[in-house]
Amino acid sequence: MHDYAVLLRYDALKLKNYVLEIRRNPKKIALYLLFIAWIVMIMFPAIKQNGRPAFAVTADTAHIVLAVYALFISSLMFVSFFSSLKTLSYSFQMGDVNLLFPSPLEPNRILLWSLIKKIPSDMVKTCFPALILTPTMFNMGLDIEGVMLVYLSLLSFGLLSTPVSFLIFLVSARYHKERWVRGILLISAVWLLSCWLAYARWDIFSLNVLLGYQAPGILNFPLFGWIVQFARAAFFGATPVVYTAVFLAALTALAANLLVFTLARDYYEDVIELAERLETLRAAKRGGKMRGSFAPFQFNSAKTFWTRLINRKRVTVERRFPGSWAFMFNQVVKYRRTGINEYVGYLAPLFVIAGLAAGFIFLRSGQPGDNRLIYTLNGILAYLLFFRSFSGPLSEELALPYIYTLPGTFFRKALAINILPTLRLCINVFLLNLSYALLVYAHTKDAVIFMPAVLLSLLLASFYFEQSNIIALAHVLLPSSIDRKFFYPLILFVELLLVGIPALMAGGLAAWLTHSEWFVEIAVLTANMAMAILLLLLSNKIFYYLEMRDFIE
Amino acid sequence: MENEYILEIQHLTKKFSKKTAVDDLHFSLRKGETVGLLGPNGAGKSTLIKCIVGLLRPTSGNIFIAGNPRGSRKARQVTAYIPEVPQLYNMLTVWEHLRFITDAYEIARWEERAEQLLRLFEIWEQRDEFVKALSKGMRQKLSLCCGIISGARILFFDEPMVGLDPRAIKNFKDLIQELKEGGRTLFISTHLLDPIENICSRIIVLKKGKIIADGSLEELRSRLGEENASLEEVFLEVTADA
Numbered sequence: 001m002h003d004y005a006v007l008l009r010y011d012a013l014k015l016k017n018y019v020l021e022i023r024r025n026p027k028k029i030a031l032y033l034l035f036i037a038w039i040v041m042i043m044f045p046a047i048k049q050n051g052r053p054a055f056a057v058t059a060d061t062a063h064i065v066l067a068v069y070a071l072f073i074s075s076l077m078f079v080s081f082f083s084s085l086k087t088l089s090y091s092f093q094m095g096d097v098n099l100l101f102p103s104p105l106e107p108n109r110i111l112l113w114s115l116i117k118k119i120p121s122d123m124v125k126t127c128f129p130a131l132i133l134t135p136t137m138f139n140m141g142l143d144i145e146g147v148m149l150v151y152l153s154l155l156s157f158g159l160l161s162t163p164v165s166f167l168i169f170l171v172s173a174r175y176h177k178e179r180w181v182r183g184i185l186l187i188s189a190v191w192l193l194s195c196w197l198a199y200a201r202w203d204i205f206s207l208n209v210l211l212g213y214q215a216p217g218i219l220n221f222p223l224f225g226w227i228v229q230f231a232r233a234a235f236f237g238a239t240p241v242v243y244t245a246v247f248l249a250a251l252t253a254l255a256a257n258l259l260v261f262t263l264a265r266d267y268y269e270d271v272i273e274l275a276e277r278l279e280t281l282r283a284a285k286r287g288g289k290m291r292g293s294f295a296p297f298q299f300n301s302a303k304t305f306w307t308r309l310i311n312r313k314r315v316t317v318e319r320r321f322p323g324s325w326a327f328m329f330n331q332v333v334k335y336r337r338t339g340i341n342e343y344v345g346y347l348a349p350l351f352v353i354a355g356l357a358a359g360f361i362f363l364r365s366g367q368p369g370d371n372r373l374i375y376t377l378n379g380i381l382a383y384l385l386f387f388r389s390f391s392g393p394l395s396e397e398l399a400l401p402y403i404y405t406l407p408g409t410f411f412r413k414a415l416a417i418n419i420l421p422t423l424r425l426c427i428n429v430f431l432l433n434l435s436y437a438l439l440v441y442a443h444t445k446d447a448v449i450f451m452p453a454v455l456l457s458l459l460l461a462s463f464y465f466e467q468s469n470i471i472a473l474a475h476v477l478l479p480s481s482i483d484r485k486f487f488y489p490l491i492l493f494v495e496l497l498l499v500g501i502p503a504l505m506a507g508g509l510a511a512w513l514t515h516s517e518w519f520v521e522i523a524v525l526t527a528n529m530a531m532a533i534l535l536l537l538l539s540n541k542i543f544y545y546l547e548m549r550d551f552i553e
Numbered sequence: 554m555e556n557e558y559i560l561e562i563q564h565l566t567k568k569f570s571k572k573t574a575v576d577d578l579h580f581s582l583r584k585g586e587t588v589g590l591l592g593p594n595g596a597g598k599s600t601l602i603k604c605i606v607g608l609l610r611p612t613s614g615n616i617f618i619a620g621n622p623r624g625s626r627k628a629r630q631v632t633a634y635i636p637e638v639p640q641l642y643n644m645l646t647v648w649e650h651l652r653f654i655t656d657a658y659e660i661a662r663w664e665e666r667a668e669q670l671l672r673l674f675e676i677w678e679q680r681d682e683f684v685k686a687l688s689k690g691m692r693q694k695l696s697l698c699c700g701i702i703s704g705a706r707i708l709f710f711d712e713p714m715v716g717l718d719p720r721a722i723k724n725f726k727d728l729i730q731e732l733k734e735g736g737r738t739l740f741i742s743t744h745l746l747d748p749i750e751n752i753c754s755r756i757i758v759l760k761k762g763k764i765i766a767d768g769s770l771e772e773l774r775s776r777l778g779e780e781n782a783s784l785e786e787v788f789l790e791v792t793a794d795a
Binding site for chain 1: 606607608609610624626629630632633634636638639640641642643644645646649650653654656657658659683696699703
């Protein structure tokens with residue numbers, strides 16, 4: 001018991017110190033209060049509105065949502081499990097590595113304590129997406145029980161993934177049963193896929209294929225099936241089978257944790273590399289050098305798996321990049337290493353597939369001349385781009401010293417950093433819209449469809465470019481990462497105004513003068529580009545007064 | 554009869570994928586010895602120390618500390634490790650770190666020694682500050698204090714003097730002398746040759762994971778035929794490519 005007493009005492013002490021530290025730092029208190037206020041603002045109207053859904057979902061919509069959820073969860077789980085065959089995505093703090101590991105405390109007791117400590121953090125991490133979506137869930141007609149079941153589903157995913165992935169690693173790598181475990185995982189994946197397709201009667205070219213997630217062979221499958229069952233019960237009501245699944249999930253989580261505790265021997269080496277990597281990231285984040293990462297380990301392991309898969313090219317770049325353009329060299333190397341070349345990444349085929357799929361849907365149910373689908377598609381992309389604020393190459397470079405030390409103006413440097421990402425996005429959007437347009441044109445022979453395809457692609461690229469420059473401005477105005485977090489809602493609001501007002505004015509004027517949607521789009525595009533250049537010039541002026549220490553906290 | 558060796562390493566090999574970091578090392582340390590572990594970058598010094606203290610798994614070979622296999626509770630009870638990079642608990646104060654270590658090693662009446670160490674390294678004033686508020690050099694000093702206060706019989710130092718100011722290096726040397734006199738076994742991996750020249754009773758030089766020289770400074774000098782050579786000259790000579 002001595003070991004657990006030591007561990008408990010020092011974690012309690014850390015927690016106490018953390019609370020004291022928050023009390024000492026008014027900025028942090030305000031930040032947390034803002035966060036709580038934000039949660040209350042989300043939850044309160046949603047709970048108050050309970051019983052009066054804004055749009056009640058039909059059974060069909062529920063099936064589509066659940067099918068997408070099932071695909072998402074299965075991808076995360078299998079990527080996490082397969083990557084656990086060779087590497088462990090479980091981390092400790094470097095303080096643990098340097099002080100706790102060499103100490104006389106028993107390694108498996110340290111691990112058990114860590115697994116127990118991880119439960120609340122896994123709960124928070126996995127439930128966070130559900131928290132944001134709670135109002136939407138109420139609006140979709142879910143009652144309190146339904147929302148709780150969605151939480152339960154995500155919670156089960158979070159609580160089961162960590163110990164099961166660890167267990168897979170132990171059996172596979174430490175007990176040398178990789179072939180067995182890989183075989184079991186492969187058979188499971190094939191079984192789930194077969195059940196899905198068999199239930200959908202192999203009708204893979206229609207939306208009916210989405211119904212396959214509710215095959216009994218899937219819903220009764222351990223782990224994955226239980227998680228999907230909880231989410232399904234949110235829409236269609238809980239049956240005694242669901243309560244049995246809750247019991248089984250809890251039992252599995254307990255058994256997996258105990259098995260990890262029993263089987264883990266000499267595991268320190270397996271966790272050190274990730275601990276070092278995360279410590280570097282944390283240090284960078286503390287110094288305001290990186291964008292915030294709020295990713296549960298499953299996402300980390302998925303990322304590691306993907307990075308290992310693609311990040312192994314030896315790259316040579318012959319071209320020279322003089323002066324400020326040296327920043328472009330980094331982009332070229334990075335993109336060549338992780339993509340087909342610097343202009344086209346591995347995601348490009350997905351854009352083509354998405355465009356073809358949208359075109360296919362249009363041909364089945366759309367009306368000739370109706371461009372709503374392509375606008376919706378681009379609208380969704382623009383929405384996603386809007387919420388990608390503060391990530392991207394410019395925010396990364398701004399945290400490094402080279403932007404201050406290399407010759408040239410900030411204007412040129414920011415341009416050198418942003419050109420290639422903007423070009424790549426432009427190519428991807430063109431691939432999406434043109435593949436859609438080509439498919440539609442092949443059947444309708446109406447070449448007009450190319451006009452919105454081209455204009456929307458350019459529009460989205462200009463929007464991306466403008467946004468990158470808003471990020472640059474936000475960084476030079478608020479060099480401190482704490483300030484940026486504090487003012488994040490305000491920055492988003494300003495961003496909306498900066499993007500929206502000029503575009504609305506230019507678009508409105510063009511509509512009034514020409515009554516043509518093409519000219520409206522051209523006007524908005526011009527406004528975006530003008531605004532982007534203006535913002536960059538403004539950042540350039542402000543950057544002149546900045547010192548590097550402003551970025552290093 | 555009690556074993557005269559506190560550390561025994563038998564044919565230790567450590568591989569990372571295809572790269573061999575430590576290659577069939579075989580040596581022992583007597584109780585009370587002070588050993589300097591030298592070698593160029595990438596020689597395998599840190600890997601060797603991490604294998605001994607249980608942070609890395611040997612690919613093959615055995616390690617015994619005070620007669621106990623590495624990683625066992627009895628082995629760790631007599632071992633202290635001072636890492637190269639002083640990454641500690643950000644949310645614990647300097648004093649709480651020492652309390653934590655003495656709790657883990659079950660050391661009673663540690664306060665007086667803790668104060669003595671903190672004063673020696675001139676971080677007594679910072680005893681109630683969080684580690685995250687300390688400079689890198691101060692963290693290194695705290696890391697040294699944590700290792701020393703454990704009361705371990707064998708201490709492994711990985712680049713202990715990096716980041717220390719000249720006064721702290723002098724104090725560290727004095728402390729090493731005190732620990733030697735107290736019968737502790739010290740294993741010091743470093744690139745700073747001058748400070749350890751007069752401290753170590755034995756020098757082990759690693760290169761590409763293998764021991765290329767092992768003996769007292771005098772033995773190494775006489776092997777090279779240069780009686781007045783400094784440790785730096787000996788090091789450069791033995792690590793020079795043939």
